[in-house]
Amino acid sequence: MTEMSYLDGNMLDGPLRELLAVDLSAAAGRCASCGTVGPMAGLRVYAHAPGLVGRCPACAEVMLRLVRAPDRAWLDLRGATYLQVPVPPTVPPSPC
Numbered sequence: 001m002t003e004m005s006y007l008d009g010n011m012l013d014g015p016l017r018e019l020l021a022v023d024l025s026a027a028a029g030r031c032a033s034c035g036t037v038g039p040m041a042g043l044r045v046y047a048h049a050p051g052l053v054g055r056c057p058a059c060a061e062v063m064l065r066l067v068r069a070p071d072r073a074w075l076d077l078r079g080a081t082y083l084q085v086p087v088p089p090t091v092p093p094s095p096c
C-alpha cells in the first residue's frame, strides 16, 4: 500500500481566508437536495430560529445554518453540494 503525503491543515488558512472574506451574497450554491444552482442571495432566510437558516427557493430544504455566539460561530453547509465564490484572477508568477 502506497502512503500518500499530505500537508498539515494549517496550510488551508490562506486559501480559505481568501474564500471566506468575500461577500457570500455574490456566491452561487448548489442545493444538495434538488440540485438547483443559484445565488446565495436567493435563499429564503429564516431568522426566528436559534440562528439563521437558509432554505433553497426551489425545494425549501435547508442549505445553510449559521449560529452566532459571543465568541464563535458555527456554519453548517451540508445542505449545499458546493459554493462557487468569485475570486480575483490569479496572476502568473513573474519571471525573475
Ligand SMILES: [Zn+2]
Binding pocket: 031, 032, 033, 034, 035, 036, 056, 057, 058, 059, 060, 061
Ligand atoms: Zn433545493
